Every structure is written in structure tokens, then in C-alpha cells.
Amino acid sequence: EAQVTQNPRYLITVTGKKLTVTCSQNMNHEYMSWYRQDPGLGLRQIYYSMNVEVTDKGDVPEGYKVSRKEKRNFPLILESPSPNQTSLYFCASSLRGQGEKLFFGSGTQLSVL
């Protein structure tokens, strides 16, 4: 089944403790992206990747890192999480870019205490 898989679904952590949210797609998509969703602010893009080893900042990249060493995986890294990064995070992918249909993961609800 074609899908974008995010893990974990829920994560509670403490300020400053490094964490990684994984994202994997099995559709051979070139484009992958991370969004955060906050009440009243909609979805905002954190980082995106047009292909392996190619990443770019979105609207709200501060405090986040990403890597794209393989086509299928696009992990989101919070090296020193802070409470303002408490949010619902989504990974998404498409065949070639943002102008195409995006496939979303199920989301990761992160709470930073």
C-alpha cells in the first residue's frame, strides 16, 4: 500500500533532550516535506527536500534540522527542543514537487515540557 509513515504518533519529551521524528515513503517520490500545525495558524512548512541530498528551508525552520540521505527517508531532528515546538507535525511527499498532489503521514503529536 502506498503510504507515508511517520513515527512516533505521540511523543512527550523535556526541554533540551534531542529527538528525531522519522518519515518514510514507499512511492519513490522525489519531494518530501515537513509541516507543523498549530491552532489558528494552519499548516506551516518547516523544511522540504526536492531530492536526495537537497534540502531547503520553509517558513519556520528555526530549531529544526533535516537530512535526506536516501530517497525514501526524511527525518526531522530537534536538537534542543523547547516548549514552543509543542505541535502536531506532518510529513508529506509527492512525485516531483509542491505543485502536485501531496501524500501526508498520520502525524506526530509532540509535547515539550
Add this chain to the structure above:
Amino acid sequence: SQQGEEDPQALSIQEGENATMNCSYKTSINNLQWYRQNSGRGLVHLILIRSNEREKHSGRLRVTLDTSKKSSSLLITASRAADTASYFCANLAKGSNMLTFGGGTRLMVKP
């Protein structure tokens, strides 16, 4: 930055009625997409309409695009309780690599 605005923010209707949601944006676009999100879950793509298209249909969904007014609308006909969800528009501005989402419309369809 959030370029899209959706209207209304919330809509409550009876099963069988039609639901219309509107989306406005600020700059010229290549295309506009509509997505659906069930509570707290991932977004699901509904329709993509290109800047040179004016109307598109998919089942009970009808999307229109008016580039002169920089607006789009999503019509769901003969709504069902299962249509209860949030609906988001997302536009790809010309010359941009970034898809910008609106704030969404929360639709409740009462059985």
C-alpha cells in the same frame, strides 16, 4: 507566511444540504489544491485545479477558481455525516517552491 484565507472558519449543516467553502489568496498562482483533514489526522488530497482552469469536479465535489478575484470555492453536494472534517486550500504561488495553506474551514454535518 500564511497566504490563504478561508471562509467561513466553521460551518454546520444538516445531512443532505450543500456545503460551500471559500478560499482567497494574495499573489498569482500556478495551481490551487484542496485537502481534507479528519480530526488530528493527516491531510488527504481532494482536488487540484490549475490556474488556467475555471472549474473541476470529482464525485460530489466541485471546485471553482477565479484568478481575477484570487479566490476559489469548494462545494460539497448532498453532504453526509462522514463529510465532517476540516477542509484546507493550498496554493502554489508562481515562481515559488512553497505550497501555502489556508487556515481551514471546520465542517460539521449533522445526521
